[in-house]
Amino acid sequence: MSGRLLRLVCTAAVTASALLAPVPATAAAGPGPGPGSARQANTRPISELLTDLQQRYRRAERATEAYNATSEKLKKQRAEVARLDGRLALARLAVHGSRGEIGRLARQQYRSSTEISRYVRVLLARDPQHALDEGHVIGQLARGRAGTLRRLAGAEKQADELARTARAALREQTALAGRQKKEQDDVRGQLKEIEKLIASLSAGRLAELAEFERGGAAAAQRRFLASGTLSGERAPTDAGDRALRYAVGQIGKPYEWGAAGPGSYDCSGLTSRAWEHAGQAIPRTSQQQWARLRHVPLKRLRPGDLVIYFPEATHVALYLGDGMVVQAPRPGEKIKVSPIASYPVLGAVRPDPGEEPLRRYVPPRLGR
Known part of the structure; x- marks a missing residue:
């Protein structure tokens, strides 16, 4: 957490451009600095002042997670609409085909019939067997048309x-x-207030x-x-390592709200x-990760596990080991790599609880 507020000023242009990207929200931001508030902010x-900023960031993060959850639902709903549209198109083709088949059978039966009954035609025919065979064909055509009508009715019902x-x-x-x-509009507004x-x-x-802030994080x-919440180091699974x-x-x-790589997150x-790259699909938001993944005691943390923060589960990081996380x-x-207690820890979850840890494990090198 050290130096982050100072760096925000140095990256004001970056923050401003980030506000042009997609955004989420659940809680409205508090009023921003008004006339004379610059002097008040510098004398509080x-x-x-730090508590105020942290609360604003938490509101923005809750809003971001809400936006992410809605975006995931919208993506799934669009896929469902496309799937239904495809099925509807096939059903309408089936209706069209059944109607065409009925017309063909009707025309064929009309050409094969006369005003003389099949009984009279058998009596008068030079070849009675041929007449009987012809009558049989006509009966088959009638039964075929009845079956096609039933299929048409079923296809029309399905299409409707x-x-x-x-x-x-x-x-x-x-x-x-x-x-x-x-x-999106709510989050943009909240981030604008923080920037101001x-x-x-x-x-x-x-x-x-x-x-x-740096001193508070170090003390936390x-x-x-010192509480003994963490115990000895463990090796990750193969997927956790990846x-x-x-x-x-x-x-x-x-960092960019609403982003999931590859240029920002x-x-x-x-x-x-990260877990998708390892071959394991997990929920998109921290709240869904907390709700749907297997909870593990902090004493059993292993690299690759997810550490969840704040009572509302609105922040998440990957456990690196030795009391540190990547977030x-x-x-x-x-x-960056941060102390695990940079934020208030809610708990931890494990995306691959049934997998065995690696027998030999070399932690990743931190190149930056």
Whole structure:
């Protein structure tokens, strides 16, 4: 966490450009700095100022995770609409084919029939067997038309049901798209408020704030390690090792809300993409990861496990080992290695609970 607030000012242009990307939201941001607020921000107690900034970041992160969840639902809904459209097109082709078959049978039966009954035709025919055979064919045609009519009725019913389902799915897609847009606008507004507050601070105040935050993070890490919450080091599974090495390979790339690589990531974008690279599909958001993946005690943490933060499960990182994590921290920062207690730890989850750890394990080199 050290120096992140100071770096935000140095990366103001980056932050501003990031605001042009997609965004999420659930809670409205507090009022931004107004007239005279720059002087107030520079005279507030440093602990109060840091708490204010951290709360704003948490609101933005909750909004980002809400946006990510809606985006995932929208992606699935679009796929469902496309699937239903495909089935509906096939059903309509079946209806068209059945109608064409009925017309063909009707024309064929008309050409094969006369006003003389088949009984009279048998009596008068030079070849009674031929007449009987012809009558049999006519009966088959009639039965075939009846079967085609039944198929037509079934195809029309299926097409009608699929059309209703497709219309409902499309309405749901439209609603999700509207919700995604609202969440995007909300997050942009929250990040703008954070940017305004940071910009209102003097260089000296920013340095003081960064130092205070760094000291608080270091103290939290000491308390966490002294509590005995973590135990001896463990080896990851093969998939966990691959996920962790992927995350380490992203160190230095920027945080961007709503992003999942390859050029930038938000917190859960990094963790979900790392495990996808390892061959394991996991939920996209930190809240879904906390809700759906296997919980593991912190004493049993192994590299590659996911550490979840805050009571609302709105932040996530990959455990590196030795009390450290790889994470995409927040806007204005880059992916980096941080102490596990940089944020309040909620718990941990394991994407591959049934797999055995590696017998021999060499931790990844931290090149940046």
